[in-house]
Amino acid sequence: MNIHEYQAKQIFAKYNIPTPKGIMVESVKAAVTAAEELGGPVWVVKAQIHAGGRGLGGGVKLAKSLDEVETLANEILGMTLVTHQTTAEGKLVQKLYVEDGADIQDELYLSVVLDRKSEMPLIMASTEGGMDIETVAENTPEKIITIPVDPAIGFQGFHGRQLAFGLGITDKIEQKNIIKFAEKLFRLYMDNDAEMIEINPLVKTGNGVFLALDGKMGFDNSALGRQPEIAAMRDLTEEDADEVEAAKYGLSYVALDGEIGCMVNGAGLAMGTMDTINHMGGTPANFLDVGGSANAETVAKGFEIILKNPNVKAIFVNIFGGIVRCDRIANGIIEATKITDVNVPVIVRLDGTNAPEAAEILKNANIANLIVGDDLGDGAAKAVAAAKGE
Amino acid sequence: MSILVNKDTKVIVQGFTGKEGSFHAEQCLAYGTKIVGGVTPGKGGQEHLGQPVFNTVADAVKTTGATVSMIFVPPAFVGDAVMEAAEAGIELAVIITEGAPVKDMQMAKAHATKHGMKTLGPNCPGIITAEECKIGIMPGMIFKKGNVGLISKSGTLTYEGANQVVKEGYGITTAVGIGGDPIIGLSYNQLLPMFEADPETECIVMIGEIGGDLEIQAAKLIKEQITKPVVAFIAGQTAPKGKTMGHAGAIVSGSAGTAAEKMAALEAAGVTVVVSPAEIGKAVTIALSKLSK
Structure with missing residues (x-):
């Protein structure tokens, strides 16, 4: 079962995983109110559908004024978004996420997936944030770091060091930040019976903080019975x-x-x-x-x-x-x-x-x-x- | 001969007195399987289907000397049941239950390995040594004794394949359902060498499907270690990308795990790959007739 970005970010917040501030809305009017509340000065208006590639499809746009938020909300809400992950008919956008703009210094990639080969959760990271990871894997596989984590021992210090050094992070504070980030992400993955969590991009801000700019999460259907809070996030309108x-x-x-x-x-x-x-x-x-x-x-x-x-x-x-x-x-x-x-x-x-x-x-x-x-x-x-x- | 189980194998059932457990244990007993008892916590000391019920697997093993457990407990309790069996000294756990959480299976399989216990499944039809021992939910009457070993991710394709082999005038040594979940126990690479070593098995049928790369690993092993002819079918050539096709593990993610990729790897390893399951029987006949020449 998959959930929306805004729901993924609610879960991130529960684990103190930093994200930009944002509000989910279902109307243009609410989008403007949300933008006012967030304060700006720049906002990102994002279509909420269960598919990647929203940016390229025209479903994620930057607004520099409240007027622009209104125009963009008008444009995106109700549009049918076609991306490489949707069918040719695309998906109707019924929800928006209005988010504070972030101070982006660097874009990275971070995910946790089930690795069927090692039969363990696998942390994947790359310096090539913002790109389709399949493409990165095909063209420059050396730019992807993979760290299997045995659930019996959990996320240890050495996993964190492999991650930080693998990403070429040298600043001591930044190292500490990325390790903390990954540790919380791994805990979230295990606690909630997730199947995959993908943050693309994971951004580094000017002051060395890592933020989940996007969030994609899928959960093990067989475990939904013991994850009532996750099960309640299911959006049937996104499914066939x-x-x-x-x-x-x-x-x-x-x-x-x-x-x-x-x-x-x-x-x-x-x-x-x-x-x-x-x-x-x-x-x-x-x-x-x-x-x-x-x-x-x-x-x-x-x-x-x-x-x-x-x-x-x-x-x-x-x-x-x-x-x-x-x-x-x-x-x-x-x-x-x-x-x-x-x-x-x-x-x-x-x-x-x-x-x-x-x-x-x-x-x-x-x-x-x-x-x-x-x-x-x-x-x-x-x-x-x-x-x-x- | 056969692999893993035979007429002397002593079997207990975890989830013995439940609806599913009872129904299938009774069928297995009728087939001739030596079911020597079962486990249902709280019902220890009772009798069910003429066999003793125990509170724990440890008690059951101690009293009956069982080496195999057939697991029918509800999905949420599968992980617990497998780990209990492993610590009690069971050698093979056959997990029939469908819908066990993946996280539980990760933990349970790792624990089983640590204790030297093999697992089959979950979400599998079980294992059958023709006319000797059936552990699982397969329809026993299809499996006539013979010289073909069968390994399959799918239950009904196991029946389809075995039925065709029998209709061609041959039969089955042992048929093993390995299940189609993302994490499974024994797979092709553990079972193929067992069939290679079994003197009665002359030909091996392997049935795979989209998702994961177990069939690709099998192709490598076949090339290096298997001398007996192998006939393979990979289900899902026409399955769309990114969609789970019934089995939780049957999904083409991105460009990985396609049927085409697996078929090519197996063909390159010298396997006879058929494009439709309807052709399994004939391909086995051709493989076996070549051997007798």
Whole structure:
């Protein structure tokens, strides 16, 4: 789960991690009031969306007067921001963060992420602040310092020294400041079950203080149950509405841009089904994992979500029943055709537990548009043919 | 022969009396697995499914001599359960539970390693040695005994792959589900050498997916150490970047962890890489028929 910059900065404040002062607003009028309260003389008006690259997309701008704050707030609020991290349709800006301008002497990069290789949190830092870290990693990997921190021992002095010297910080007070900063950041990461925290840029001010100018945070979804304050920060308007709706029914759904709707049990088989369709010359319209406890209701919901997509020309139901019983899925399909108007061909491949019973149920139901696939390859081939109108 | 578990393996169940634990323990018993007891704190001294219940893993190990634990406790308690098993002298913990916090798994896996305990999962279907021992939630009837070893991040692709192998007239030695979380226990690089050393395994199927670089590491190991033919499939060739595809670890971050990158590395290591899981069975048949020539 990701949160907004302004929320990340609320969490930074809790840990005494320095940030410029700022206020989140949802109207132009409130933006001006916020700017007055902050005092200026310069302000930054920032679009609040869950995606990086906001500056390049025109969502972060500097204002030198209250009039300018008003003009910029007017311009950014309600705009659809397209960045390299959003879809081509972009994201509607509904919230702004008005922030005091900072005295920037140097721009650095600092993050904490889970390193899957060492299976530990990894502190990453670079002198190349303000740039996309992927680009830095590709062009000048020697400019990135990585420090794995074993959670069993926590952030120690030597981690801090590796960081400070690695960044080429020589001033004693600045060294102390950056080490304190990183120590607090690491604690924040561990305390809150964060998955990643990225500060880009981390700025050094004229008087040697380090400030989090930006803040991006993502959290482990599996830990939200014990992090109620973090869970409360979830902004559903930033997420795909169909994915959110699907999740309510225990379905894992991701929209794609093809023509064949997929309903599969298990994430691996669901991806494998998409891949098979692709290799047979078709295009998958979605990823959909119905999960281990699929029943008539969830299958019907799955059909409803798939069919909301107007590009869908056929649906491939591919189930390998282990714990999921095929007869229950078959009944689900029949229920679904009663509840929702399934107006495209449905190719069904059911294998595994109770598959013969399921075949019998489907045969007796006599549903128009229903085609049986014998195995994964056969089912996918029939789905591709059906989508092409063959 | 087989790897890790066989008909003599003594197994306890953590979360024995819960709904999931009970259901699957019963299925495992029916398959022939030697489940010798279980742990549910507060229910020590009772009997469940004809087996003794203990308050702690230490008690269970002391009384039953179990070496493997099948873990079904709720997600928030998985870390605790794994660490308890490690300190009680369990040799392998098979963690079925889905949704354990990543931080807990970091701590638990490190602690397990310190105590010499292997782990499988979390969020995995478990391990099965065909017609001998099933520890987990796999549908047992698919797995006929044979000469193919299988390692997979995905549960249903394990079933799909095993089913195709059996339909081709072959069978399975041991099938291992390693799970698709960001932090998992035993993985390709620990399991591949075990299959290499197992005299009955003649061919290995490995099923991977997008995210992380375990398959890339496996390619390196295969090139250096594995002489048996390997057939591989990587799920998620058509998955979009930056989206988690069901499994918490199945995500292409930036340009890292793509299916294309993994497939190329495996191919370069001499692995037969299939583009669709529908082709696993046939690829195994070709690999095995080459061997008999």
